[in-house]
Every structure is written in C-alpha cells, then in structure tokens.
Amino acid sequence: MSWFKRIKEGITTSTKEKKETPEGLWYKCPSCKSIVASSDHEESKYVCPNCGFHERIGSEEYFAILFDNNQFKEFNENITSGDPLDFVDTKKYKDRLRDTMSKTHLKDAIRTAHGQVYGHDLVIACMDFEFIGGSMGSVMGEKIARAIDYCLQHKLPLMIISKSGGARMMEAAFSLMQMAKTSAKLTQMSEAKLPYISLLTDPTTGGVTASFAMLGDLNIAEPGALIGFAGPRVVKETIGKDLPKGFQTAEFVLEHGFLDKIIDRRNLKDSLAKLLVMLKS
Amino acid sequence: MPNYLDFEKPIEELYEQLEKTKQIGVKGKIDVTKLLAEIEDKIEVVKKQLYSNLTPWQRVQLSRHPDRPYSLNYINAITDNTFMELHGDRTVKDDKAMIGGFGMVDSMSVMFIGQQKGHNTKSRQYRNFGMPNPEGYRKALRLMKLAEKFNKPVVTFIDTPGAYPGLEAEERGQGEAIARNLYEMSILKVPVICIIIGEGASGGALGIGIGDKVYMLENTWYSVISPESCSSILWRNWDNKEKAANALKLTADDMLKQKLIDGIINEPPGGAHSNPEEIYQSVKKVIVTELGALQKVNASDRVKNRIDKFSAMGVVQEG
Ligand SMILES: [Zn+2]
Numbered sequence: 001m002s003w004f005k006r007i008k009e010g011i012t013t014s015t016k017e018k019k020e021t022p023e024g025l026w027y028k029c030p031s032c033k034s035i036v037a038s039s040d041h042e043e044s045k046y047v048c049p050n051c052g053f054h055e056r057i058g059s060e061e062y063f064a065i066l067f068d069n070n071q072f073k074e075f076n077e078n079i080t081s082g083d084p085l086d087f088v089d090t091k092k093y094k095d096r097l098r099d100t101m102s103k104t105h106l107k108d109a110i111r112t113a114h115g116q117v118y119g120h121d122l123v124i125a126c127m128d129f130e131f132i133g134g135s136m137g138s139v140m141g142e143k144i145a146r147a148i149d150y151c152l153q154h155k156l157p158l159m160i161i162s163k164s165g166g167a168r169m170m171e172a173a174f175s176l177m178q179m180a181k182t183s184a185k186l187t188q189m190s191e192a193k194l195p196y197i198s199l200l201t202d203p204t205t206g207g208v209t210a211s212f213a214m215l216g217d218l219n220i221a222e223p224g225a226l227i228g229f230a231g232p233r234v235v236k237e238t239i240g241k242d243l244p245k246g247f248q249t250a251e252f253v254l255e256h257g258f259l260d261k262i263i264d265r266r267n268l269k270d271s272l273a274k275l276l277v278m279l280k281s
Numbered sequence: 282m283p284n285y286l287d288f289e290k291p292i293e294e295l296y297e298q299l300e301k302t303k304q305i306g307v308k309g310k311i312d313v314t315k316l317l318a319e320i321e322d323k324i325e326v327v328k329k330q331l332y333s334n335l336t337p338w339q340r341v342q343l344s345r346h347p348d349r350p351y352s353l354n355y356i357n358a359i360t361d362n363t364f365m366e367l368h369g370d371r372t373v374k375d376d377k378a379m380i381g382g383f384g385m386v387d388s389m390s391v392m393f394i395g396q397q398k399g400h401n402t403k404s405r406q407y408r409n410f411g412m413p414n415p416e417g418y419r420k421a422l423r424l425m426k427l428a429e430k431f432n433k434p435v436v437t438f439i440d441t442p443g444a445y446p447g448l449e450a451e452e453r454g455q456g457e458a459i460a461r462n463l464y465e466m467s468i469l470k471v472p473v474i475c476i477i478i479g480e481g482a483s484g485g486a487l488g489i490g491i492g493d494k495v496y497m498l499e500n501t502w503y504s505v506i507s508p509e510s511c512s513s514i515l516w517r518n519w520d521n522k523e524k525a526a527n528a529l530k531l532t533a534d535d536m537l538k539q540k541l542i543d544g545i546i547n548e549p550p551g552g553a554h555s556n557p558e559e560i561y562q563s564v565k566k567v568i569v570t571e572l573g574a575l576q577k578v579n580a581s582d583r584v585k586n587r588i589d590k591f592s593a594m595g596v597v598q599e600g
Contacts, residue, residue, distance in 0.1 A: 078600020084539065085530050089515035107600065138595030145592055167483070167505040169515060172529040173541050176483060176505040177594040180491055183463035184588045207505070209456030210444075210484040215464055229456035229484070230446030238446050248451060258454045 029053050045265045054222050054265055056202060059111040059126035062161055066124065066269050072115030076146055080107050081139050084174055093170040096132070106131045108139035109164065112147040114156070118273040120280075123151050126161040129203075134164035136207055137171040141178030144212065148185045157195040157276060162213040165231075166206015179211035186215050195279040197272070200227050200250065200259070218260045218275065221250035222268075228253075286342050292331065292551075295324045332550045335500070337526040337535075341508055343500035344479045348554040350561070351411075352380060352395030352438040355478060358561035359568065360384030364393065367427075370419035373453060378409040378445070379417030379489075381424040383433070386568060392428035394421045394489055395438030398479070411480075412445040415458035418488045422462050425469055434472040434572050437489040442507065444485030459488040466491035467591070468584050472575035474568060476546070477501045477533075478553070493587050494571045495541075497533035498560070499548040503541075504531035541594060 027041040028034075031053035041048070045065050046055040064070045080097065087093035101107060109131040114123045125147050127134040144160065151158045167175040189196045198216030200209075202225035209229050213219075221227060228235075228248040236243055246252050250262050263271050285293040299320045306313035335343070343349075356364050364384035368375040381394040396413060399405035413421075421437075428435050444455055466473060466489075475492035481503030497503060506514075508526040513519055530536075533545040546563050549556035575583060 076599075080598045080600055082596035082598050084596035085528070087528055089525075089528065138597050141595050142597045169506055169511055169529075172504045172506075172531065173536060173539065174595055176487060176503075177541055177591065179460075179484060179487060180463055180467075180591040181594055183460060184467035184491070184591045187464060187468045187588065207484055210459040210488075211463055212460070214454070214457040214460040228451050229444065229459070230451065234446045235448055235451060239448050243448070247448070256452050256454065258457050 027055075045268070047265050052223060052264065054202065054224060056129055056163070058128040058130060058163075059106075059161075062126045063111075063113060063115070063124065065265070066117055066122075066272065067113070067115030068118065072113040072124075074111060074113040075150065076112065076143055078107060079139055079142060081137050081171065083170075084138070085170070085172055087170040087172070089170070096170070100131055104128065104130050108137070108143075109134045109168075110140045110143050112143045114150065114154075117269060117276065120273055120276045121154075121156050122272075122276065123147050123156050123158045124161065125158070127163040127208075129163045129165075132168060134162075134208075135166065135168035135175070136164060136178050137168035137175050138178065140168075141181045144182050145185045148189055151194055152188055152192055155192070155194060157197065157279065158189060159197040159199060159272070160212055160216075161199045161201060162204040162208050163201045164204060164206070164208040166208055176207065179207050182212040183215060186212060190217075195276070197275065199268075200253075201225050203227070205229065205231055214258065216260075217279070219258065220261050220263055221253065221259050222265055223250060223262055225250040227259075284347050286339070286346065288339050288342070289331070291327050292324065295320060295327060299324070328550050332552075336523070337502070337529075337532050338508065338523040340500045340532050341502050341526055343552045344502050346552060346554055347400070349479060350553055350557050351398045351400070352393075352440060352478065353397055354557065355438055355561060355564055356380075356384055356393045356395070358557070359386055359565045360391075360393070367424060368420075370416040370423055372419060373416040376409075376413050376417030376420055377407055378411055378413040378441075379421055381421060383428075386565065386572075389569075389572070390433050391568075391572075392424055392433050392435045393438070394424055394435065395478075396441040396485075396489070398440060409445060411441045412443055412485065413441065413488070414445050414447070414450045415453040415455045418444075418455075418458035418462050421489050422465055425466065425473075429469055429471050432471060434474070434575070435469065435492075436568055436572075437473070437475045437492065439475060439477045439481050439486045439490055439503075440479035441482055441485045442480050443482040444488065459484045462488045463491055467588055470580040470584065472572055472583065473587070474571050474575075476564060476567070477503050477542075478564075480507075482507055491587070491591065493575050493583055493590075494543045496544045496546055496567060497536060497542050498546050498553060498564075499533055500552050501533060502526075502531040503533075503536055504529045 027038050029048040032051035034050040046057050083093050110127050112125045197218045200221040204227045366382040380397045396411045397408050398411035399408040473492040475490045475495045477497040508522040511525040512521040536542045549559045553560040
C-alpha cells in the first residue's frame, strides 16, 4: 500500500464522529474493508482485528487505554493560545481556534496528565490530531515544559505521544521556538536521570519530529505510522519521482536506526509497564 | 553589473542616468560635473527613502540577494583569513552546505559554523543551495563538541532556505539530526552566539540556532516557514507571499519585539552587499563584545540562562 493511500485512510473521519453516526455500531476498516462491531473495535484499542490497521485516536482514547481505571490528574486544562501575532490568513486565527475548540471540545492539540500504568506512575503528554492537525504552537510547548517541571519536582517518568503535522504556522516563529524550548527542557529530564519515552504515532512529521519526538531515551512507534521530517509530498517534489514503497513508515524508520521498537497498540500498556520497571533506578 | 531587485528600479534608473550623463560629458566635451553631483545627491536621497521604509517582503528579497555575503565571506573577513576549515561528520560524508572550523578573532580562537550558499550556478549546486543534509547538522555538532572540549566559544552563521527535504535526508534522520543539535546546543558549556545573515528558514536554521545570544542582520528573516510556502499552504497559491511575509512577522524588528532574538545588527543602506567591509566590521564588533561579556559568566550559569531564555518563549492564555 502506498503512503498516499494510507494518509487518506487515516483522515477519513475521526473515531468520535464514527461513534456518533447511526451506523457507528459498526467500524469498517479503511485498509482491509472488513467490518467489525464498534465495541469490538474499541476493545481491540481501535486496531483492526483482521489486518492490524491502527485507527487514529486522540488523548481521550490513549488515556483510557493506558491509565489504570482511566483515572488521571490532568494539568493546565484551560491554557489556550494567546495569538501573539494577531494572525489572519483566509480566516482569523482567533476564529479558527474558537471554531476548533467548539468542534473538538479540546483547548489545543495536546493534553497532559499524571496517572498510573499498572501501578507505575507516569506523566503522559498526548496530542490530538483533530485540533489543527496536532500542530505545535505555544500551548504545546508550554504544556510539555510544565509537565517536565512536574516530573522533575515529583521524580516521575514522562511519555509524549506525538501525532502532529508539525508547526502551527499561525504562530510563526513562536511555533518554531517551541522546538528549542521543549528540547532544552528535556535536558533537565536527562540531568535528573528521569526516563523520557517518546511514542510516535500516525502521523509524526515536521517540527515535532525535529525536536522532542526524536529525543526519547526510548523512541517507540505504532505500526505503519508515518514518521518523517519533510512531508512525503515535499520529498516527492524534491526528488521528482515516486517514493519507494514503505517510505517514512515506522518500519522504514526503525530499519534506518531511529526507533528502538515498534509496538502494537494492543500490547502498548503491557510493554510500557515492563519498560518502566526496567528503567526504574 | 550589480544585480537590482524589482523595488530598486528607481535607483537602477538613476545609476543609468548617471552613466549616460558621464558619457555625454566625455563625448560632447561638456562640463557635467554639476549635473553629476545633482544625480548623485538624488541617488542618496532615494536610497535613504527606499531603504528606511522596506516592507517585510522587500527584506526577504534583500536577504536572498545574489550579491549578499555568505558565511565564508564573513568568517574570512572577521578572522583576517586565519580560518582553518574542518570537514566531515565522521559518519557519512562532508556536507558542503554546512561549513565549520577554527579561526582567530584578534587573539581569540573561535569555532565558526554556518550554512554556506554559492555565488554562481556551479557553486550553488555544490553547496546544495545552503540546504544541509543530516550529516551537515552532525558535522556542526561534532565541531561544537570539539570547541567545547578545548573551551573555545562557538559562533554560528545562519543562512538557509531550509534543511534539505530529500529522500536520503529522511533515510539518515534529518529530524533526529536537528533535534539532537537543539538538545546538545542547549547544554553546550562554551559561549554560543548565533547570527542570522540571510535566510532563517525553520528547523533547518534553528538546527544551529540555540545560542546565548541570537542576532539578526537588519535585512534578514527568521520564521517557521518561507512566505512562499506559507502562502501556498494557507491561501493555496503563491500569490500571497507579500501578505504571508507581513502575517508571519518575520523581520528582525518583529523578532526582537517578540523577544525571540537578542539584537539586530544594522546594515549599510542598500543592504549588506552594498558595503561588505562595513557589515563585516559591525558583525565582528558584536561577536567581540558579546563573547567578552559571556566569558565573564561561569559555564553552568550560562547554560542555565540559555535554557531559561528558550523556555520563556511562547504566548499562552491561562484559562
Ligand atoms: Zn483491517
């Protein structure tokens, strides 16, 4: 399957919308077209039981999958973008934010929380792709920075679940500097010898890849996830020919030495708990 | 023949007029001294007016001017040609889009690193238009670590339309290479000064851009995306590049106002290329002054200040 197809499949509809439609009792896998009951699909962590296709999910689902009893303390829930540039393109950034907030019931593209994974404390920062493509602006940088401060204060490990198209253009250089900010903050995690696990999910590209997503003590990805710096379309335009099969998939990135492991979402919580035990000092 | 940009047309015409008048004077054996002086005065007035009211897009154009000095021009001038270029990332190859090495600034040994563009078709290709591959960023990091080992300060010159978005760049981990530099530069124990001398495009620029002091030359730009690409993504065409240049607030003035850089280095009227010697001296002065001040701070404080500075960047609303 080419990556072009894969991207299209991933963005057909969000899991939330599916649940709300009357036909939402059933899930049709965009990859193998097999049909399963939505409850079974959810049960299998939104992974197709037939072919293993990983549907895109957001922070709500990841927290439910990973945190014991879906219990967690969320941080800074109400931080929103300050629109420092008063940015206007075809639409005011302020309006875009307001519309996205009411559509998604999210405040920005990341949520941070402290919970337990089989009894092991963990702080998770998880992105939501449905909020302006999971793009990184000041809110994402600030929430990650504060989550790191919390980890430092309470001596806790951190996991960041990336799912992002990259920079948030409407915050221009502020967005760019979040790469510097998050990377600089991660040096403090290392200094304190606190584990940082990066989970790269579909898609992880641009400024997120070129900062914290690639800086994990462990870099882990979900199967088939698109992972890269430049987007596939840009690379294709640059080289002027079709991209090789499997280019920029998690499997490709692992083969080239930039991932420690690919973990099926259905085994994620178990594997994560094992790793946390092994990293504990 | 100097290269003129579209908005420099009035100046180009005046220079043409000046040439013609000179020729008339020679051919017709007429005294044109007074006329020439008038035109020259007019040129100065027009120049002053033109360059003191540049739009963001015009500055972007100036930042890419084909006659503009590039990293090696600055380094050779500032080090009085003592620069010893060092090559290779010790892993894959030597990236010609990223240069580096030691040079003497007065009596002080400094590690210089920068993206390098070419001045003609052949050298532009050789330098890959100033777009480094991962090995370029890894070479830069290797040299920074070398400087750290021998306690030498680092000065980087930023001038890139972006990190190269090629197939092999992806295979060799362009994202990881840039990320690693952001991380390592944050904790580099020696003073680091970064100067944007032309284009500061996105992660490709930031990959050598984490400094105790970050300066921009007056007619440069620094942002997350070029105005053209921003236009094509947000407006779905290339025609809104001027609008995008305004919206992105990417000029040195904007960046200083946003507290995302530490200072601006003024250029001579007409841009850096109109008087290279002057801009080399201005840049050297900033380097000498800032390094002097930074060396008075102990290394761990310097690192802490650097991390704190970047950690403070961003604007959010507490809900
Ligand atoms: Zn399937």
